[in-house]
Amino acid sequence: MPRLNGGEIIANYLEKEGVEYLVGIPGHGSTNLLDAFNDSDVEVIQPRHEQGATHLADGYARASGDPMAVFTSIGPGATNTVTGAATAYVDSIPMIIFTGAPQTHEYGEGILQEIERQKPGDFPSVMEPVTKRSFKVDDVERLPRVLRRAFQIALSGRPGPVHVDVPMDVQGAAADVELPEPTQSRPHSRPGGDPRTVSDAAELLAEAERPVIVPGGGTMLAEAWDEVRDLAEYLQAPVIPTFQSKGIIPEDHDLFVGYAGWIGSTAGNELASNADVILAVGCRFTDLHTSSFEEGVSFEIPPSKLIHVDIDPQEIGKNYPVEVGIQGDARVVTRQITEEIEEHIDPVSTEDNVYYEEIQERWDEWQEMVDERWEDDSVPMSISRAVASLRDVLPRNGVVVTSAGQPQETVNPEFPVYEPRTNISCGGFSTMGFGVSAAIGAKLAKPDAPVVDVEGDGSFTMCSQEVACAVQHDIDVTYLVVNNHGWKSIRNLQVSKYGWDRVLDTEFDPETDVDFMAMADSYNVGYAERVVKPENLDSALEEAIAYDGPAIVEAVVEPDNEDSGAIITGEWDLADLET
Numbered sequence: 001m002p003r004l005n006g007g008e009i010i011a012n013y014l015e016k017e018g019v020e021y022l023v024g025i026p027g028h029g030s031t032n033l034l035d036a037f038n039d040s041d042v043e044v045i046q047p048r049h050e051q052g053a054t055h056l057a058d059g060y061a062r063a064s065g066d067p068m069a070v071f072t073s074i075g076p077g078a079t080n081t082v083t084g085a086a087t088a089y090v091d092s093i094p095m096i097i098f099t100g101a102p103q104t105h106e107y108g109e110g111i112l113q114e115i116e117r118q119k120p121g122d123f124p125s126v127m128e129p130v131t132k133r134s135f136k137v138d139d140v141e142r143l144p145r146v147l148r149r150a151f152q153i154a155l156s157g158r159p160g161p162v163h164v165d166v167p168m169d170v171q172g173a174a175a176d177v178e179l180p181e182p183t184q185s186r187p188h189s190r191p192g193g194d195p196r197t198v199s200d201a202a203e204l205l206a207e208a209e210r211p212v213i214v215p216g217g218g219t220m221l222a223e224a225w226d227e228v229r230d231l232a233e234y235l236q237a238p239v240i241p242t243f244q245s246k247g248i249i250p251e252d253h254d255l256f257v258g259y260a261g262w263i264g265s266t267a268g269n270e271l272a273s274n275a276d277v278i279l280a281v282g283c284r285f286t287d288l289h290t291s292s293f294e295e296g297v298s299f300e301i302p303p304s305k306l307i308h309v310d311i312d313p314q315e316i317g318k319n320y321p322v323e324v325g326i327q328g329d330a331r332v333v334t335r336q337i338t339e340e341i342e343e344h345i346d347p348v349s350t351e352d353n354v355y356y357e358e359i360q361e362r363w364d365e366w367q368e369m370v371d372e373r374w375e376d377d378s379v380p381m382s383i384s385r386a387v388a389s390l391r392d393v394l395p396r397n398g399v400v401v402t403s404a405g406q407p408q409e410t411v412n413p414e415f416p417v418y419e420p421r422t423n424i425s426c427g428g429f430s431t432m433g434f435g436v437s438a439a440i441g442a443k444l445a446k447p448d449a450p451v452v453d454v455e456g457d458g459s460f461t462m463c464s465q466e467v468a469c470a471v472q473h474d475i476d477v478t479y480l481v482v483n484n485h486g487w488k489s490i491r492n493l494q495v496s497k498y499g500w501d502r503v504l505d506t507e508f509d510p511e512t513d514v515d516f517m518a519m520a521d522s523y524n525v526g527y528a529e530r531v532v533k534p535e536n537l538d539s540a541l542e543e544a545i546a547y548d549g550p551a552i553v554e555a556v557v558e559p560d561n562e563d564s565g566a567i568i569t570g571e572w573d574l575a576d577l578e579t
Contacts, residue, residue: 001176001177001178002176002177003174003175003176003177004174004175004177005032005036005140005171005172005173005174006032006033006137006140006143006166006170006171006172006173006174007032007033007034007035007036007037007171007172008036008039009140009143009144009147009177009179010033010036010098010143010147010166011036011037011039011040011042012040012179013144013147013148013179014040014042014069015040015041015042016179016181016182017067017151017182018066019042019066019067019068019069019096020042020043020066020068020444021042021043021044021045021057021060021068021069021444022037022042022043022044022045022068022069022070022071023044023045023046023047023053023056023057023068023069023070023071024044024047024050024053024070024071024072024098025046025047025048025049025050025053025072025073025077026071026073027072027073027074027075027077027100028073028074028100028112028168029073029074029075029077029078029099029100029101029113029168030071030072030073030074030077030098030099030100030171031171032168032171032172033071033098033100033166033171034071042069045440045444045469045473046469046472046473047437047466047469048465048466048468048469049080049463049465049466050070050072050077050078050080050081050084051080051081051083051084051433051437051463052084052436052437052463052465052466052469053070053071053072053081053084053437054070054081054083054084054085054087054088054095054097054161055084055087055431055433055434055435055436055437055438055441055463055466056068056437056438056440056441056444056466056469057069057070057084057088057095057441058084058087058088058091058093058095058426058434058437058438058441059401059424059435059437059438059439059440059441059442059445060441060442060444060445061088061093061094061095061441061445062091062093062421062424062438062441062442063399063421063424063441063442063445063446064421064445064446065221065223065421066445067094067095067096067151067154067155068095068096068441069095069096069097069098070084070095070096070097070098071097071098071099072097072098072099072100073099073100073113074099074100074101074102074112074113074114074123074168075112075113075114075115075123076113077099077100078099078100078123078126079123079126081097081099082126082127082130083429083431084431085097085127085130085131085161085163086129086130086429086431087426087429087431087434088160088161089130089131089132089160089161089429090427090428090429091217091244091426091427091428091429092158092159092160092217092218092221093159093160093161094154094155094159094160094161094162095154095161095162096150096151096154096161096162096164097127097131097161097162097163097164098164098166099123099163099164099165099166100165100166100167100168100171101121101123101136101165101166101167101168102114102120102121102167102168103167103168103169104138104167104169104170105169107120107121107167108120108121121136121165121167123165124136124163124165127163127165130161131160131161131162131163132153132154132160132161132162133149133150133153133162133163134162134163134164134165135149135150135162135163135164135165136165137164137165137166137167137170138167138170139170140170140173140174140175140177141175141177143166143170143177144177144178144179144180145180146164147164147180148180148182148185149185150162150164151182151185152185152186155186156186156187157311157312158218158311158312159221190222190328190329190331190332191311191327191328191329191332192328192329192332192333192336193309193326193327193328193332193333193336193337194326194327194328195336197324197325197326198326198333198336198337198340199340200324201279201307201309201324201326201337201340202337202340202341202343202344203344204277204305204307204323204324205235205237205277205279205307205337205341206341206344206345207277208235208237208275208276208277209276209355210271210274210275210276210277210355211235211237211275211276211277211278211279212237212238212240212271212272212275212277212278212279213228213231213232213235213237213238213239213240213278213279213281214240214241214242214260214272214278214279214280214281214283215228215239215241215242215245215248215249215281215282215283215330216241216242216244216245216280216281216282216283216284217242217244217245217282217283217284217427218245218281218282218283218310218311218330219241219245219248219281219282219330219331219334220244220245220247220248220282220420220421221282221330222282222311222329222330222331222332223331223420224248224281224282224330224331224334225247225248225249225420227330227331227334227335227338228248228249228281228334229249229253230335230338231279231334231337231338231341232249232255233255233347234338234341234342234347234348235341235348236255236348236349236350236353236355236356237255237279238255238256238257238267238271238359239253239255239256239257240257240258240259240260240264240268240271240272241259242259242283242284242286242289242427243259243289243412243423243425243427244425244427245282246259246412246417246423246425247417247418247419247420247421247422247423248420250418250419251416251417251418252416252418254359254360255359256363257271257359257362257363257366258363258366258413259289259412259413260272260289260290260291260298260299260570261288261289261290261291261298261570262288262291262292262566262568262569262570262571262572263288263409263412263413263566263567263568263569263570264289264298264413264569264570265363265366265413265569266362266365266366266369266569267359267362267363267365267366268298268366269291269297269298269569269570270362271358271359271362272298272299273296273297273298273299273300273304274300275304276303276304276305277304277305277307277323278299278301278304278305278306278307279307279309279337280306280307280308280309281309281310281330281333281334282309282310282311282330283308283310283315284315284318284319284428285299285318285319285320286319286428287572287573288572290319291570291571291572292571292572292573293319294570294571294573297570297571298570298571299320301320301321302321305323306320306321306322306323306324307322307323307324307325307326308320308322308324308325308326309326309327309328309330309333309334310326310327310330311327311328311329311330312327313325313327369567370384370414370567373385373388373414373567374387374388374414375388377534377535378534378558379532379533379534380532380556380557380558380559381533381534381537381555381556381557381558382557382558382561383406383407383410383482383484383557383558383565384410384414385534385537386454386480386482386534386537386555386557387407387410387411387414387415387454389534389537389538389541390415390452390454390480390541391415391416392538393538393541393542393545394450394452394541394545395449395450396418396419397418397419397422397449398422398449398450398451398452398545399421399422399423399424399439399442399443399446399449399450399451399452400415400417400422400423400424400452400453400454401424401425401435401438401439401442401451401452401453401454402424402425402426402435402453402454402455403425403426403431403432403433403434403435403436403438403455403456403459404426404430404431404432404434404459405432405456405458405459405487405488405489406456406482406484406488406489406565406566407454407455407456407459407482408425408426408454409489409565409566410565410566411423411425411454412425413566413567414567421446422449424438424439424442426438432458432459432462433459433460433462433463434459434463435453435454435455435459436453436455436460436462436463436464436466436467436479437463437466437469438453439451439452439453439470439477439479440466440469440470440473440475440477442477443475443476443477444475450476450478450545451476451477451478452477452478452479452480452541452545453477453478453479453480454480454482455479455480455481455482456481456482456483456484456487456488457481457482457483457484457485457486457508457513457514457516458486458487458488458508460479460481460516461514464519467479467519467520467523467525467550467552468523470550471523471524471525471549471550474549475550476547476548476549476550477550477551478541478544478545478547478550478551478552478553479550479551479552479553480541480544480553480555481516481552481553481554481555482555482557483516483554483555483556483557484557484558484559485507485508485509485510485513485559486506486507486508486559487506487507488506488507488559488565489565490506491503491506491507492565493574494506497574516528516530516552516554517529517530517552517554519552520552523550525549525550525551525552526547526549526550526551527543527544527547527549527551527552528551528552528553528554529543529544529552529553529554530553530554530556531553531554531555531556532556537553537555540553541553
């Protein structure tokens with residue numbers, strides 16, 4: 001058995017797991033860990049903030065399906081990872097986060113950067129609610145077992161981030177250890193659904209007159225895009241994904257009808273609310289997706305009969321009662337249902353199919369609404385007009401990234417994507433600034449595809465320091481900053497609830513606001529351009545995407561018109577205050 005210190009054990013085990021990158025910022029609490037990577041095949045990426053490190057790893061995993069490792073020091077370096085861990089946890093994205101910790105003989109002494117008033121070395125308690133598991137390694141000989149379990153937990157079942165707290169002396173201590181083989185601690189198959197419940201689901205769908213398929217983020221994680229498409233085409237059933245499964249079916253497919261919920265498409269909401277049978281696969285049914293569960297707006301369950309498939313049994317029936325609940329892997333169960341349906345009925349034809357014709361009509365109505373926004377050449381332009389130019393120049397395999405706010409509220413429902421894992425967008429935690437680093441991770445995962453992050457100015461400035469990471473590592477990402485001088489999705493909420501005279505703390509002064517061209521220059525970005533007229537945006541984006549290196553295009557967009565945001569087709573209960 002080789003004699004390795006804690007840092008070397010981590011480095012060697014990451015190599016065994018096939019991890020390509022380690023991303024993080026060193027401190028006194030992680031120097032022993034980091035030193036081992038001088039002799040490792042794992043490439044170290046240097047971000048500018050620990051939150052950026054976690055978002056970078058998140059974007060990489062969403063684009064590739066594989067985890068990345070993050071490391072930080074003790075104290076504030078560690079706590080800076082919490083937002084990124086929570087973002088990944090809510091959306092079920094795998095990553096491994098290593099943090100430094102006090103030396104084991106100093107636990108509870110209140111050493112520099114220790115959290116210890118409740119219990120010694122208490123940082124793992126901070127991570128418990130936002131990770132699948134948080135480990136504290138108190139002996140170097142236990143480290144190989146913890147690493148094996150950490151990856152097993154992060155990647156199995158419902159994926160997610162796992163935290164490993166490694167004391168400074170454990171990082172430097174050496175032991176004769178055998179590193180486990182990853183394949184020996186993994187399931188070698190995916191769990192299928194119970195045959196009886198699969199048969200019940202197939203029978204319901206075979207008899208349905210208005211079936212609807214609702215794939216959620218679980219279908220993307222399970223790589224179930226072929227299975228979802230095969231089932232939809234067999235039934236000629238409309239596909240209404242959640243935003244986390246955007247790209248699960250090409251958005252120019254004749255069975256794609258957009259999305260349900262507050263900012264869903266009119267087609268998606270109307271078809272979902274009038275379905276007789278709904279097959280939801282890997283879907284959580286959140287407030288934004290369901291129009292805050294308002295009856296008949298996005299879903300009406302019952303009378304619609306719900307077949308709910310999920311790897312996590314806690315999600316089945318959590319927000320809507322089920323007719324059939326199936327625990328299992330999204331890809332396996334979807335295939336099982338299709339095979340069972342094939343025993344019941346022949347493929348449904350589009351000929352003389354009234355339901356299929358309705359699907360096309362409703363989609364055409366929605367598309368006309370989007371086209372009207374995309375063709376508007378007013379100055380200042382809307383965000384819709386800006387993303388229209390992006391779609392014109394971005395190739396079919398191009399990756400679009402968004403954070404929370406108006407750009408996401410426009411891109412997700414309006415911007416068509418055609419391939420899986422080409423829409424990288426934070427979901428349930430709705431994290432501003434996410435895209436700046438997530439785009440870097442997506443590019444590392446897809447080096448041959450152009451990657452464009454669409455950010456609002458408010459969101460971009462929250463994590464703009466990560467542009468320096470892209471420049472330093474020569475990572476070819478394009479940032480499209482749609483500048484409306486403020487956090488305007490929240491400003492518009494203030495206006496709608498309280499009126500224009502109650503707007504507070506959501507607008508930036510254009511006279512003193514950030515000069516993004518000067519920022520680009522200070523970060524040594526090789527291509528940067530500000531665009532005011534929409535007719536000039538196509539060429540600016542073409543040059544930015546063609547440029548070999550990070551690029552920034554600032555589009556000056558309408559600051560006050562609500563059309564700069566989403567088309568509101570559903571409901572969202574935000575509990576207006578009573579006065």
